[in-house]
């Protein structure tokens with residue numbers, strides 16, 4: 179039978195060739211290989227995410243060990259090496275020799291003999307080193323040291339050092355590498371928090387109420403596909419970080435209102451808004467990606483949220499003449515996504531220093547556009563899943579300066595008291611290292627009447 183290592187190799191190869199969601203690729207693999215047992219299914223996920231999380235550091239090890247110039251290492255071979263070194267250097271539960279032997283087997287099946295020899299020699303040298311590495315000098319070059327040891331791009335660490343200082347940068351980088359607990363949002367149209375916890379515990383799954391939100395549940399140590407559980411299929415829960423759930427609370431829609439969800443994606447927030455509205459009123463979910471909206475439609479159906487309509491459109495080409503005005507508008511803007519590195523570690527290798535600025539230019543345009551849909555006296559919420567100031571406070575400041583008729587409404591007035599630590603001035607801001615949640619930002623304004 180095919181091994182989880184070989185499947186992980188295929189997923190990582192695919193991701194290297196084309197930007198896609200690791201989760202989707204893993205799920206597709208698991209569907210195709212449905213006879214894989216739970217241990218191997220879990221190992222596949224662990225290998226893919228582990229390699230993506232530690233890619234920078236694994237590449238540094240490869241470059242230290244390689245007898246040929248790093249640039250000359252074939253990308254497919256590099257992926258094989260990352261996969262093996264992750265198991266050897268960063269995973270406890272796989273004997274290092276087994277990792278080398280399995281990788282060499284995989285190399286034999288996919289590479290010409292001289293490359294198999296190269297893989298074999300490099301991995302055996304890694305075993306011989308026994309963790310004696312010449313790390314970049316911490317005192318002299320703290321940015322390089324942190325970048326390598328915590329596996330983040332150097333530019334990212336340098337930017338964080340400038341904006342947050344050394345202690346917070348270190349804590350943030352460490353938190354980004356943690357495996358985030360699974361957070362579920364309870365669908366109060368269908369069930370209650372205690373019923374969800376009971377159902378999960380009944381299956382031997384460790385589940386606890388969130389200390390932050392009454393309708394969220396934290397699940398620990400669960401490595402299987404939640405979408406296979408009846409409670410998911412019956413729409414009792416949605417997987418959603420608590421910080422992301424807080425954005426819908428910041429919108430605080432009421433039953434019967436008209437709400438516009440711009441950049442709705444798969445509808446994590448649209449369905450939450452519909453539940454907060456008790457399925458009364460209307461939500462228009464707009465995204466330029468038709469396939470994401472198709473998923474949103476299925477997601478809303480699963481959760482029994484019947485008030486969401488979908489529209490595939492570029493937000494910048496939409497106007498209130500077509501849609502009418504709304505009581506509340508949420509713009510969950512496209513962003514650099516650095517707040518979600520715990521769940522999407524691949525992002526750090528796809529972004530560049532200029533990206534936060536580049537995104538901020540688009541976000542300003544989208545926010546200007548979003549405001550034109552808000553009726554007088556209505557509410558506008560701007561959200562991102564990043565912590566870089568130019569995409570967060572910078573965009574909010576730009577909007578406030580250009581729209582004197584709008585009043586900022588302090589985020590603290592709309593979030594539960596338990597989330598007081600996530601209020602920064604007028605805004606909502608969560609951080610992985612400070613709050614143990616994904617990094618989100620939210621700002622709210624009311625349009626003058």
Ligand SMILES: C[S@@+](CC[C@H](N)C(=O)[O-])C[C@H]1O[C@@H](n2cnc3c(N)ncnc32)[C@H](O)[C@@H]1O
Pocket residue numbers: 441442443444445446447448464465466467470491492493494510511512513
């Ligand atoms: C942060 S994600 C949205 C996440 C989603 N709101 C949720 O809660 O699951 C940003 C979304 O913006 C969409 N997008 C980016 N630029 C857009 C544009 N100009 N018009 C419409 N949608 C856009 C992307 O397709 C993506 O789904």
